[in-house]
Amino acid sequence: MIHPLGVHRSARVLIPLVVLVLTVAVSTAARQADTQSGAATSGPPAVVATDQAGGFVGEATCLTCHENQAGIQRTLHGKAQNPRPPAATQGCESCHGPGKAHVDSGSKTDITRFTAMPPRDVNATCLSCHARGARVMWQGSQHDARNVSCTTCHSVHAPKSEGAQLKTASVVQTCQSCHKSEALKMQKSAHMPVREGKMDCTSCHNPHGSTGVRMLKTGNYINESCASCHAEKRGPFLWEHAGTRESCVSCHDPHGSNNDRMLVAKAPMLCQRCHVASRHVATIYDATQVANSSNRVIGRSCVNCHSQIHGSNSPSGNYFLR
Numbered sequence: 085m086i087h088p089l090g091v092h093r094s095a096r097v098l099i100p101l102v103v104l105v106l107t108v109a110v111s112t113a114a115r116q117a118d119t120q121s122g123a124a125t126s127g128p129p130a131v132v133a134t135d136q137a138g139g140f141v142g143e144a145t146c147l148t149c150h151e152n153q154a155g156i157q158r159t160l161h162g163k164a165q166n167p168r169p170p171a172a173t174q175g176c177e178s179c180h181g182p183g184k185a186h187v188d189s190g191s192k193t194d195i196t197r198f199t200a201m202p203p204r205d206v207n208a209t210c211l212s213c214h215a216r217g218a219r220v221m222w223q224g225s226q227h228d229a230r231n232v233s234c235t236t237c238h239s240v241h242a243p244k245s246e247g248a249q250l251k252t253a254s255v256v257q258t259c260q261s262c263h264k265s266e267a268l269k270m271q272k273s274a275h276m277p278v279r280e281g282k283m284d285c286t287s288c289h290n291p292h293g294s295t296g297v298r299m300l301k302t303g304n305y306i307n308e309s310c311a312s313c314h315a316e317k318r319g320p321f322l323w324e325h326a327g328t329r330e331s332c333v334s335c336h337d338p339h340g341s342n343n344d345r346m347l348v349a350k351a352p353m354l355c356q357r358c359h360v361a362s363r364h365v366a367t368i369y370d371a372t373q374v375a376n377s378s379n380r381v382i383g384r385s386c387v388n389c390h391s392q393i394h395g396s397n398s399p400s401g402n403y404f405l406r
């Protein structure tokens with residue numbers, strides 16, 4: 085497109101750019117001339133070793149005094165697959181910042197010390213490289229809001245877990261330090277393969293935050309999360325059970341319980357929290373209601389008969405009997 089003044093659009097961008105570059109070049113040259121105090125300055129600037137630029141001294145220097153931190157070289161931070169990003173070229177200083185002042189003074193106040201920083205500042209350092217993927221929702225997440233920091237769960241120097249550099253050997257142990265009741269419930273029930281190590285807290289939650297409720301990894305509400313693995317419970321059904329539509333956790337405790345199938349209560353009490361038993365058809369039951377002592381409610385109780393409790397696709401399944 086041609087500008088009314090006859091200057092091509094790309095040229096309108098280019099010209100200021102060229103001017104800018106020239107200005108910078110000229111002013112840099114001027115500054116160099118200043119510092120070199122009138123000496124012959126026509127040659128190219130002295131080549132600075134890359135690891136010394138900007139106050140960086142390089143990992144090898146740090147390790148001369150901190151050899152006991154060499155363990156980090158065995159973690160992923162010491163083995164960047166791509167040789168170009170700062171993590172690969174700056175080593176220790178990609179997190180601790182340029183270390184020249186510290187090396188010169190030997191004082192710990194001249195280096196970034198994560199153990200002496202507010203959680204938000206620690207997180208900002210880590211997020212400078214890890215803000216994407218699973219952590220896009222970190223800011224404002226429940227953990228961020230309550231000042232939990234990356235280094236509450238992760239140890240970059242001495243990780244104990246096989247993956248993800250956690251401070252403890254397993255995910256559940258990491259969460260357990262603060263969420264004891266959920267973690268202990270997981271031990272209670274022989275439900276999902278949690279104790280076998282095939283599932284853990286992060287099968288359902290993203291500890292770095294999520295768009296859903298309760299930091300659930302999948303879906304925007306609880307049923308969507310459960311249905312991501314239990315698709316057959318998702319429906320839609322010809323006959324929906326309003327109780328199930330509402331929420332899986334009306335009846336199940338996602339972390340486990342003392343009852344079969346992780347139910348929050350045993351039937352018939354499970355059902356009777358919502359259904360007043362007296363409405364039940366009298367004839368086939370003891371007297372006018374389904375009493376707890378009825379032989380009809382032994383074992384699986386109400387679901388002896390109402391077996392399609394999550395919803396039914398049978399034309400005559402309106403009472404979830406089939």
Ligand code: HEC
Nearest residue numbers: 141145146148149176177180183187190191192195196197
């Ligand atoms: C010449 C030896 C020397 C070199 C080289 C050196 N340090 Fe240190 N560093 C020390 C000493 C000594 C202390 C303890 C200072 C104190 O207690 O005041 C220290 C403390 C620290 C601390 C704080 C430890 C704490 O207990 O909180 C960090 C972090 C640190 N150094 C990182 C680095 C990094 C990163 C490098 C490389 C850029 C580096 N150091 C290079 C000598 C060195």
Ligand code: HEC
Nearest residue numbers: 146147150153154156161175176179198199235239240241
């Ligand atoms: C990925 C970021 C990262 C890198 C790379 C890194 N550190 Fe650290 N460093 C930390 C954090 C975070 C802490 C705080 C302790 C913790 O949470 O594990 C720490 C703690 C320390 C401490 C203090 C130990 C203490 O107990 O308080 C020293 C000393 C140290 N680092 C030196 C180094 C040296 C030397 C290197 C390079 C060989 C290095 N760090 C590389 C993040 C890093």
Ligand code: HEC
Nearest residue numbers: 160161164165170171178179209210213234238247248249
């Ligand atoms: C300069 C960039 C940079 C900074 C800063 C940084 N990391 Fe990393 N981190 C990396 C790279 C690169 C990897 C290796 C990733 C890979 O190869 O997939 C990595 C790997 C990890 C892993 C292991 C990932 C896995 O798949 O097991 C964890 C956990 C981690 N970083 C946590 C942290 C924490 C916590 C901090 C802050 C204390 C931090 N990182 C700071 C660049 C960085």
Ligand code: HEC
Nearest residue numbers: 207210211214218222227232233234236237248255286291
């Ligand atoms: C409440 C504990 C907790 C906090 C806080 C936390 N993480 Fe994690 N992080 C985990 C767990 C658990 C995993 C393993 C996830 C899995 O197995 O799916 C993980 C995995 C990771 C990974 C591995 C790569 C991946 O996505 O699987 C990286 C990188 C990472 N976290 C970085 C961070 C950073 C950066 C922060 C701070 C902004 C942070 N974490 C805060 C618990 C935590």
Ligand code: HEC
Nearest residue numbers: 226230232236258259261262263285286289291297298299
């Ligand atoms: C250092 C303590 C700490 C650790 C470790 C920790 N959390 Fe949390 N977690 C919190 C705090 C504080 C809250 C906010 C509670 C509140 O606001 O009532 C929270 C909230 C939550 C919530 C509820 C969110 C909501 O919407 O109510 C979930 C889910 C959660 N954490 C999962 C985890 C998982 C999974 C892990 C392990 C990977 C973990 N947490 C490790 C401190 C921790």
Ligand code: HEC
Nearest residue numbers: 256259260263266267270284285287288298306333338339
């Ligand atoms: C099968 C999926 C699943 C697993 C596995 C799981 N959770 Fe949850 N978690 C949920 C659901 C769903 C909720 C929401 C429950 C509700 O709102 O009543 C929840 C809620 C929470 C809450 C908030 C509780 C509250 O009352 O505010 C915390 C904290 C939590 N989980 C921690 C954990 C921890 C720690 C683990 C591992 C020990 C874990 N969860 C494993 C699905 C799961």
Ligand code: HEC
Nearest residue numbers: 274275276277287288309310312313332336338344345346
């Ligand atoms: C990450 C996948 C996953 C998610 C998400 C998930 N489950 Fe499961 N669930 C499983 C697996 C695997 C089993 C074991 C299946 C088997 O043994 O055949 C299971 C089994 C169950 C059982 C049967 C337990 C028993 O004693 O037989 C119930 C009930 C259950 N899940 C409810 C839920 C609820 C409610 C949610 C949502 C809060 C949920 N699940 C989310 C994977 C998942």
Ligand code: HEC
Nearest residue numbers: 307310311314317327328331332334335336345384387393
């Ligand atoms: C109204 C109460 C109620 C609600 C709500 C409910 N369930 Fe169930 N669920 C049960 C009962 C009762 C059983 C045991 C059935 C039996 O013994 O035959 C069960 C069993 C299960 C089982 C294991 C047996 C099977 O059928 O595979 C899974 C998995 C399950 N429910 C998942 C879910 C999911 C996912 C949701 C949410 C979409 C949900 N439930 C909502 C009452 C409920």
Ligand code: HEC
Nearest residue numbers: 325326327334351354355357358386387390393402403404
């Ligand atoms: C969280 C509350 C809740 C729980 C717990 C619950 N239900 Fe329901 N159920 C409902 C609601 C709401 C309806 C819809 C009632 C209506 O449409 O009038 C319903 C409908 C039904 C119907 C069909 C009734 C009709 O008139 O269409 C049956 C049968 C039923 N439930 C059986 C059960 C059984 C058996 C259990 C226990 C395993 C159970 N329900 C647990 C809330 C619940």
Ligand code: HEC
Nearest residue numbers: 352355356359363364365374380381385386388389390403
């Ligand atoms: C022996 C089988 C059987 C058992 C056990 C049973 N029901 Fe029913 N239920 C039925 C039948 C059959 C119907 C349909 C009656 C009709 O066609 O009018 C029904 C209807 C219902 C209805 C809808 C009609 C109404 O009264 O609102 C609800 C709600 C219900 N049952 C809940 C329950 C609950 C809660 C339990 C456990 C306390 C239970 N049932 C135990 C067979 C059973």
